[in-house]
Amino acid sequence: MSSSVVTVVAPVNIAVIKYWGKRDEELILPLNDSVSATLDTSVMCAKTSVFASSNITCNEIWLNGKKESFSNKRLINCLDAIKSIAAKEKSVDDDFLSWNVRVCSVNNFPTAAGLASSAAGYACLVTALAKLYNLKSDVSCVARLGSGSACRSVYGGFVQWHAGTDPSGKDSVATQIAEASHWPEMRALILVVGDKAKKTSSTRGMNITAQTSELLKHRIQHCVPQRTTSIIQSIKERNFPKFAEITMKDSNQFHAVCMDSYPPFVYLTEVSHKIIEIIHKYNDLCGGIKVAYTFDAGPNACLYLLEEEVPKMISIIKHFFPSTTPDNLVTGLESTSELVSSDFLEKLAVTAETKKDLIKNVIYTKVGQGPTEVTDGSHLLDEHGLPL
Ligand code: DP6
Numbered sequence: 448m449s450s451s452v453v454t455v456v457a458p459v460n461i462a463v464i465k466y467w468g469k470r471d472e473e474l475i476l477p478l479n480d481s482v483s484a485t486l487d488t489s490v491m492c493a494k495t496s497v498f499a500s501s502n503i504t505c506n507e508i509w510l511n512g513k514k515e516s517f518s519n520k521r522l523i524n525c526l527d528a529i530k531s532i533a534a535k536e537k538s539v540d541d542d543f544l545s546w547n548v549r550v551c552s553v554n555n556f557p558t559a560a561g562l563a564s565s566a567a568g569y570a571c572l573v574t575a576l577a578k579l580y581n582l583k584s585d586v587s588c589v590a591r592l593g594s595g596s597a598c599r600s601v602y603g604g605f606v607q608w609h610a611g612t613d614p615s616g617k618d619s620v621a622t623q624i625a626e627a628s629h630w631p632e633m634r635a636l637i638l639v640v641g642d643k644a645k646k647t648s649s650t651r652g653m654n655i656t657a658q659t660s661e662l663l664k665h666r667i668q669h670c671v672p673q674r675t676t677s678i679i680q681s682i683k684e685r686n687f688p689k690f691a692e693i694t695m696k697d698s699n700q701f702h703a704v705c706m707d708s709y710p711p712f713v714y715l716t717e718v719s720h721k722i723i724e725i726i727h728k729y730n731d732l733c734g735g736i737k738v739a740y741t742f743d744a745g746p747n748a749c750l751y752l753l754e755e756e757v758p759k760m761i762s763i764i765k766h767f768f769p770s771t772t773p774d775n776l777v778t779g780l781e782s783t784s785e786l787v788s789s790d791f792l793e794k795l796a797v798t799a800e801t802k803k804d805l806i807k808n809v810i811y812t813k814v815g816q817g818p819t820e821v822t823d824g825s826h827l828l829d830e831h832g833l834p835l
Contacts, residue, residue, distance in 0.1 A: 448501045448546075450498055450499040450500065450579060452496050452497070452832070453575050454494065454820065454825070454827065455494070455571050455819065456492045456494050456818065456819055457492060457495070457568075457818035458485045458488045458491070458818070459486050459491045459600065460485045460600045461486065461637075461743070461749045462482065462599070463482050463483060463690070463693065464483075464674055465481060465743075466595050466596055466608065467652075467663070467701050467704060468656055468657040469595070469653060474591075474615075478610065479666070479672075480608060480671060480672070481596075481608045481675075482605070482606070482675060482678055482679065483596070483606050484633065484814045485599070485600060485603045485605075485606060485817060486812050487812045487813050487814070488815055490812040491556045491812060492571075493554050494552065494821070494827065495550065495551065495552040495571040495572050495575045495827070496575065499546040499548045499549075500831075500832055503546065506549075506550075507547075507549045508522065509552070510552055522593070525572060525589055525590070525593045526576065528589045528592055529589055530580065532580075532582055532586075536581075536582060538581035538583070539580050548576075548579075549832040549833070550572060550575075551827040551834050552827070553827065554568065565597060566597045566600045567600055568594075568597070569600075570590045570597045570818055571818060573589045573597070574818040578820060585601075585620060587620045588616060588617065588619060588620050591608075598619075598621040600818070602621055602817045603816035604627040605623070605682045606621050606624060607621065607624050607679065609621070624682055624683070625682055627813075629682075634752055634754050635750065635814070636749070636761070636764075636812075637749050637810040638748040638764065639806065639807045639810065640719060640748070640806060647744070652708070655709070656707075659707075660707040661707065662703060663707070666704060670697075674697055678693045681693065687753055688735055691736040691751065697741070698740065701742075702714065702715055714743075718746060718805045718806065719747075721800070726739070726740045728796065729763065737756050738760060739751045739752070757782060758782065762786065762787045763792070766787070766792055767797055767799045767800060768799075769801075769803050770803060770804055771803050771804055778808060778810055780812060780813065
C-alpha cells in the first residue's frame with residue numbers, strides 16, 4: 448500500500464523586524480516578535496515532494512539531489528509533530544500513520560548563504576506533510592520546529608511571528624498582517640554579495656548573543672515591541688518611508704547585537720557597508736526615504752523599494768559595482784531599462800569599485816503568496832517514491 452505523491456512549492460521570507468535569540472532551543476521559541484515579507488515563489492522557492500508507503504523500511508530524504516540522513520533532530524521533530532496532530536484530528540487511519548516517508552526537496556537559490564533557504568525548505572516540507580496527512584490545523588508552529596523563521600513562510604504577504612508566552616509554544620505562531628495584493632508596488636532586490644556558506648550559523652550565533660549580549664536585553668524590552676507596532680501600522684497604511692526607516696534601523700541593531708556578543712561575530716562585509724552607504728546617500732539626494740536595506744546572517748543585502756524606484760536602483764548598482772556580464776546581472780522579474788543621469792551619480796559622491804563582480808547577482812522579486820500545492824504533475828518523486 449502507498450500514498451500518492453504530494454508536491455508543494457514554498458517561499459522565502461525576509462524579515463524587517465529580525466528574530467534573533469531563543470528562550471527555548473528545543474521548541475525554537477523566540478525572545479521577540481518578528482515581522483517579514485514573503486517573496487514571490489516564481490523567482491525564489493523551495494520545492495518538496497513527500498510520499499508514504501507500507502513498503503518503505505525507513506524514512507528517507509534527498510536534498511538538492513543528494514541523499515541525506517533523516518537523523519536530523521529538527522526534521523524528526525517536524526514529522527513527529529505532524530503525525531501527532533494527524534492522530535488527534537483522526538485525519539488518516541492508524542495504518543497510514545505507521546508508514547515511513549520519502550522526502551525530496553530542492554531550492555532554486557544558494558543554500559546557507561544567508562538567503563533564508565531553511566525557512567523555505569521547512570515551510571515546504573511541513574505544508575507538504577500536512578497535505579499528505581490531511582491536516583486541518585495551522586502548521587506554522589510545526590514549521591517553527593524546523594527553523595524559527597520558517598513559520599513566517601507558511602503565509603504570503605506580510606507576516607508577524609508572535610513570540611508568545613506559553614512554555615509549550617502553542618501561542619508562538621505566525622499570522623498574516625496583510626496579503627501580498629495589499630501593497631502591490633512593493634518590490635525586493637536581493638544583492639548576492641557572496642554565495643559561500645556563512646561562518647557562524649544563525650542557530651549558533653543567536654545562542655551566543657542570547658547568553659552574552661546586554662544590548663540584546665535592551666533591544667527586546669525597549670525597541671522591538673514599539674518597532675513591531677509601528678511597522679505593522681506602516682504596512683496597513685502603505686507608508687513606505689516609515690516602513691523603510693524601521694527596517695533599516697532594525698537590521699542595523701541586529702548586526703550591532705552580533706558585535707555586542709562575546710565572542711563577537713560579523714556578517715557584514717566591506718561590500719555590505721558600501722551598499723548601506725549608497726542607500727543612505729541615495730535617500731538623502733531624493734529628499735526622502737525611497738529604498739531600505741536589510742541584511743540577515745550573511746553579507747547579502749535585501750533592498751525593499753517601490754516598483755517605480757527599481758530601474759534607478761539597478762542602474763546605480765551596476766554603476767558602483769561593475770560586472771563582467773552586466774546584461775546577465777539581474778535575474779527574476781522583467782525589469783525596464785534604467786535611467787539615472789551621470790550628474791545624479793556624481794552627486795552621490797561614492798567611489799565606484801574598480802574590482803569587478805563584487806556583487807555576483809541581483810535577484811529582482813516582489814511580495815508573493817504562501818506555499819501552494821503543485822498540480823501540474825511536476826513531482827520530484829515517482830509513483831514508488833523514488834527521486835526522478
Ligand atoms: C537573521 O530561523 O535560520 O534571518 O531558528 O535557529 O533555525 P533557527 O534560525 P533561523 O534564523 C533566522 C535569523 C535571521 C532573522 C530572521 O529571519 O528573522
